[in-house]
Amino acid sequence: MKRVLRFALVFLSILGMVLDGAHFRGGIISWRPLNNTVTGSTAQIQIHQRYFWNREWSSFPTPYCTEANVAAQTVINVGSYMTCLANCSGTSYTQLSTNMITTDCDSNPIIESWAGEHYDVEILPLTTSITIGFQSSAWFASLYIGANDPWSIVNRLNCAPRPDGLLNSSPVTTTLPVVFYPRNTRVTHVVQMADNDATDYLVCRWSNSASGTNYNRVDECSGVCSGLPPGTILTGVNCTLSFTLPTANLYYGCALQIEDFFSSSYANPMSSVPIQFLFYCYTAAAGACATAPSIIGVRPNRACIGVPVGVQLNETIEIQTYCPGQTIVDLVTSSPTGMTHSAISNPSPNLWIMTLTWTPIASQDGPQGFCAGAIDNSSLQSAPWCITYLVGYDSPNLIRPTLVQGSASPIGTVFSNQTLFSIQATSAVGRPSLNGTNICFHLDTTNASVLCYDAGYSPNVIYTGYTIVIVTTITWTPGQSYYVTMDNGFASGSVFCHAESLAITDKTFWRFDIWDPALSSTTTTTTTPPTTHTVTSLGTTTTSINTACTTSGIVVTSTNASTTTTTITTTPPTTAAPTTAGPTTTGATTESTIPVFYPLDFENACKQPVAIMSAVMMVAFMPVQTLVMYAAFTKFTNMFKPSNTAAKARHQQRMKNILRR
Ligand SMILES: *[C@@H]1O[C@H](CO)[C@@H](O)[C@H](O)[C@H]1NC(C)=O
Numbered sequence: 001m002k003r004v005l006r007f008a009l010v011f012l013s014i015l016g017m018v019l020d021g022a023h024f025r026g027g028i029i030s031w032r033p034l035n036n037t038v039t040g041s042t043a044q045i046q047i048h049q050r051y052f053w054n055r056e057w058s059s060f061p062t063p064y065c066t067e068a069n070v071a072a073q074t075v076i077n078v079g080s081y082m083t084c085l086a087n088c089s090g091t092s093y094t095q096l097s098t099n100m101i102t103t104d105c106d107s108n109p110i111i112e113s114w115a116g117e118h119y120d121v122e123i124l125p126l127t128t129s130i131t132i133g134f135q136s137s138a139w140f141a142s143l144y145i146g147a148n149d150p151w152s153i154v155n156r157l158n159c160a161p162r163p164d165g166l167l168n169s170s171p172v173t174t175t176l177p178v179v180f181y182p183r184n185t186r187v188t189h190v191v192q193m194a195d196n197d198a199t200d201y202l203v204c205r206w207s208n209s210a211s212g213t214n215y216n217r218v219d220e221c222s223g224v225c226s227g228l229p230p231g232t233i234l235t236g237v238n239c240t241l242s243f244t245l246p247t248a249n250l251y252y253g254c255a256l257q258i259e260d261f262f263s264s265s266y267a268n269p270m271s272s273v274p275i276q277f278l279f280y281c282y283t284a285a286a287g288a289c290a291t292a293p294s295i296i297g298v299r300p301n302r303a304c305i306g307v308p309v310g311v312q313l314n315e316t317i318e319i320q321t322y323c324p325g326q327t328i329v330d331l332v333t334s335s336p337t338g339m340t341h342s343a344i345s346n347p348s349p350n351l352w353i354m355t356l357t358w359t360p361i362a363s364q365d366g367p368q369g370f371c372a373g374a375i376d377n378s379s380l381q382s383a384p385w386c387i388t389y390l391v392g393y394d395s396p397n398l399i400r401p402t403l404v405q406g407s408a409s410p411i412g413t414v415f416s417n418q419t420l421f422s423i424q425a426t427s428a429v430g431r432p433s434l435n436g437t438n439i440c441f442h443l444d445t446t447n448a449s450v451l452c453y454d455a456g457y458s459p460n461v462i463y464t465g466y467t468i469v470i471v472t473t474i475t476w477t478p479g480q481s482y483y484v485t486m487d488n489g490f491a492s493g494s495v496f497c498h499a500e501s502l503a504i505t506d507k508t509f510w511r512f513d514i515w516d517p518a519l520s521s522t523t524t525t526t527t528t529p530p531t532t533h534t535v536t537s538l539g540t541t542t543t544s545i546n547t548a549c550t551t552s553g554i555v556v557t558s559t560n561a562s563t564t565t566t567t568i569t570t571t572p573p574t575t576a577a578p579t580t581a582g583p584t585t586t587g588a589t590t591e592s593t594i595p596v597f598y599p600l601d602f603e604n605a606c607k608q609p610v611a612i613m614s615a616v617m618m619v620a621f622m623p624v625q626t627l628v629m630y631a632a633f634t635k636f637t638n639m640f641k642p643s644n645t646a647a648k649a650r651h652q653q654r655m656k657n658i659l660r661r
Pocket residue numbers: 035036037039
C-alpha cells in the first residue's frame with residue numbers, strides 16, 4: 001500500500017515537473033511555538049517556509065519577477081503543499097500551501113533567483129512528533145550533482161515538552177540562494193545557525209537519503225544528497241564547510257540539517273531544520289580585480305538587531321570595491337517579507353550603497369534573517385553578510401550620561417589612577433557574541449586610542465544586569481581629556497541572539513578629564529603641596545545631587561582639562577585656599593590657575609540639594625548604579641590586584657616626580 005502511495009506521489013511529482021519545469025533552488029523550514037509555556041495539551045506552532053526558485057517562471061502571470069513584485073508582495077503560485085511525511089499518527093497537522101510571498105528577486109544572469117517565504121500557525125497536540133516536508137521535482141539542469149533530479153526538503157516537528165518543561169523552538173538559519181567561490185581554491189564557508197533556546201547545543205550534519213535509519217525517516221535531500229565534491233569537510237559544531245570546487249560555471253547543491261539537542265549529552269535532537277542552497281564556481285576573468293568586493297558596515301556581519309513592530313527601518317548596506325573600474329552590478333539578497341531594496345548607488349569612488357526599507361508587522365515577531373552578497377562586473381562576489389532582526393524587541397542602547405551620578409561613571413575630572421568605569425544600557429545586557437567588539441579610550445587632543453578592550457572576551461569588561469563595568473589597568477596622563485568609543489554590539493541584549501546596541505563614536509558621549517596636581521594651586525601663592533588638596537570622594541550619596549560634583553569627587557568641568565568652574569564660586573570658602581577661578585596677575589610667571597577645592601568645600605558644595613534628579617529617576621538609577629559599582633569595587637579590586645598595584649606604584653612615582661619639580 002505504502003509503495004503504491006509512493007508511486008502515486010512520484011507520478012504526481014512528475015506531473016508537477018511538467019507544470020513547474022526545473023525551478024527549485026533550495027530553501028529552509030523552521031518552526032517555533034508562539035508561547036513556549038505549556039498550557040493544556042496543544043500548542044500554537046508557527047511554521048516558516050522559505051524557498052528559492054528560478055526567476056523565470058512560466059506558470060506565473062509575469063514571466064520574470066522584478067523588485068516591483070517584492071514591494072507588492074506578489075504570491076509565487078507554487079500550487080503545492082508541505083505534507084506530513086513520517087510518524088504522522090497522533091497529530092492534527094494539516095498540509096500547508098507552499099505558495100510564497102515574494103521577498104527577493106535577482107536578475108543577475110548567474111543568480112536568476114526568485115525567493116519567497118510564508119508563515120503559518122497550526123494548533124497541534126503535544127504528542128506531535130512528525131516529519132514534514134516538501135518533495136517534488138525538479139532541481140535545475142546546471143548542477144554538478146542532481147541535475148533535473150527531484151527535490152526533498154524536510155523538517156522534524158516535535159511538540160513534546162523539553163526536559164526543562166518548556167516547548168522547543170527549532171534552530172533558525174539563513175543563507176544567500178547562491179554563494180560564489182573561485183575554482184580550484186580551498187574555501188571555508190560558515191553556515192549561520194542560532195536558536196531561540198539559548199542553551200541548546202546545535203550541530204549540523206549532511207542531509208541524507210537513508211530513509212530507513214535517519215532521524216527524519218525520509219529521504220532528506222533526494223537529488224542533492226552529497227551535492228558537493230569529494231573531499232568536502234563539514235565541522236558540525238560550528239557548521240563550517242571546507243571544500244574545493246573543481247568545475248567552473250556549474251552550481252553545487254548543499255543540503256544540511258541543523259539539529260538542536262537539549263545538551264551535548266543527549267542522543268536525539270529535538271528538531272531538524274533543513275537548509276539547501278547553491279554554490280557557484282567561477283574562473284576569475286582576465287581583467288578581474290584581485291580582491292572581491294566586501295560589505296563593510298554599517299552593521300557588522302552576523303549582527304543581531306532588535307527592531308520594534310510598526311516602525312520603518314532604514315538600513316544601509318555599504319560595499320567597498322578595490323580596483324578602478326570594479327563596478328557593483330548586483331546585490332543578491334535573502335530578505336524578510338516586506339523589505340524593499342533600493343537601486344545601488346555609487347556616492348564616492350569605491351563605495352557603493354543600497355538602502356533597505358522595512359516596516360516589520362506584528363506577525364513577524366521573532367527572529368527574521370537577512371543576507372546579502374555583492375557582485376562586481378567580473379562576477380566576483382563578496383563574502384555573505386547576514387544579520388538577524390529580532391522583531392518586537394528593542395535593542396539595548398547605551399544611555400548618554402547627562403547627570404553626575406547618572407548612567408555613566410565617572411564623568412568630570414578624575415584622578416589619574418581611576419580604574420573603574422561603568423555605563424548603563426536601557427535593558428539587561430550581556431557580552432557580545434562576536435570577538436572584535438571594542439571599547440576604546442581616546443586622547444581628546446589627537447584622537448589616538450590609548451586603551452582598547454575586546455568586549456567579546458576581555459575579562460576587564462564585566463556585564464552585570466543593566467550595567468557594564470570596565471576595569472582599566474593604565475595610569476591616565478594628568479591634565480589630559482579622554483573620551484570613550486564603543487563598537488556596534490558593545491552591549492548585547494540578554495535575550496536570544498543578543499540584539500546589539502549601536503556604536504558610540506561621538507566624542508562628547510562620554511568623556512572625562514584627568515586632574516593635574518601640578519596645576520592645582522596658584523603657583524604664586526600656594527605653599528601647600530598639591531597632595532593635600534586631594535578630595536575625599538563623596539562616593540554615592542543618594543539623598544542629594546549636585547552637578548558640580550563628579551562621581552569621583554572632583555569638580556566637574558565643561559570640556560577640557562582645566563578645572564575652572566563657575567558653578568561653585570558662590571559657595572563660601574571654608575578655608576584660606578583660593579576658590580575663584582582666573583589667571584593670577586602677579587609677575588611675569590603668570591600661569592593659568594584653577595581653584596583648589598578642599599574636602600570641606602566640596603562637601604558644602606555637594607550638600608546643596610539641587611533638584612535635578614526627580615525621586616523617580618533616583619529610584620531608577622541610583623540603586624542599580626550604586627550597588628553595581630559597590631559590588632564591582634569589592635569583587636574586582638582583588639581580581640585586578642597585581643595590575644592595580646603596579647599602576648598605583650607608577651602613579652605614586654609620578655606624583656613624587658611632579659612634587660619634586
Ligand atoms: C505564555 O503563556 C503563559 C501561560 O498562559 C502566560 O503567563 C505568558 O504571559 C505567555 N507569554 C506570552 C509572551 O504571551
